[in-house]
Amino acid sequence: MSAEIYLDMDGVCVDFMGAAIKANGFPPDESLARWLEEHPGSLFPEAIFERSPMAFFTHEYIQTEEFWANLTPFDWFDDLYAELNRLGHVVFLTAPTGSPGCVSGKHHWLIERFGTDFHDFIFTRHKNRLAHNNAYLIDDMAFNTEPFSERDGHGILFPQIWNELNHVDNPVPHVITELEKKLAR
Numbered sequence: 358m359s360a361e362i363y364l365d366m367d368g369v370c371v372d373f374m375g376a377a378i379k380a381n382g383f384p385p386d387e388s389l390a391r392w393l394e395e396h397p398g399s400l401f402p403e404a405i406f407e408r409s410p411m412a413f414f415t416h417e418y419i420q421t422e423e424f425w426a427n428l429t430p431f432d433w434f435d436d437l438y439a440e441l442n443r444l445g446h447v448v449f450l451t452a453p454t455g456s457p458g459c460v461s462g463k464h465h466w467l468i469e470r471f472g473t474d475f476h477d478f479i480f481t482r483h484k485n486r487l488a489h490n491n492a493y494l495i496d497d498m499a500f501n502t503e504p505f506s507e508r509d510g511h512g513i514l515f516p517q518i519w520n521e522l523n524h525v526d527n528p529v530p531h532v533i534t535e536l537e538k539k540l541a542r
């Protein structure tokens with residue numbers, strides 16, 4: 358039976374954080390470099406952005422369909438997606454925010470790349486409900502991967518500056534190696 362691979366979008370496939378930083382009026386590259394340098398592994402360094410995560414992530418522009426539909430794929434996205442498809446059936450698994458524009462924007466992003474027949478996606482915050490012994494979740498947030506593993510699924514943390522794998526330089530080989538190890542068991 359083919360492995361059921363669940364692929365998070367924000368922070369894994371698309372540069373949500375860079376776009377959110379820009380929406381809040383900060384320079385993305387410099388801010389992310391400072392984040393890694395001064396607060397590696399921090400979920401949200403308030404010292405850099407001078408506002409609460411709540412105020413930051415509910416910025417007016419982040420509520421719009423346009424914001425989500427236009428998120429830029431990371432350089433590694435095509436490579437990651439191709440490698441994962443070699444190892445199993447990939448379904449995007451992504452959480453909606455409190456704004457309807459988020460879901461329609463993400464849907465837009467997906468069908469623009471994969472066509473209107475594309476349906477390998479699930480929008481939910483309850484990612485761990487999909488966990489089982491043949492299910493693998495690739496996600497940049499430990500608060501998603503850990504509950505997934507606790508429910509008998511296999512959570513694989515995707516390296517990012519805001520998690521404990523902030524020291525990993527090449528995220529795709531790291532994740533593929535981790536997945537291959539788990540599949541070999």
Ligand SMILES: [Mg+2]
Nearest residue numbers: 365367368497
């Ligand atoms: Mg994410």
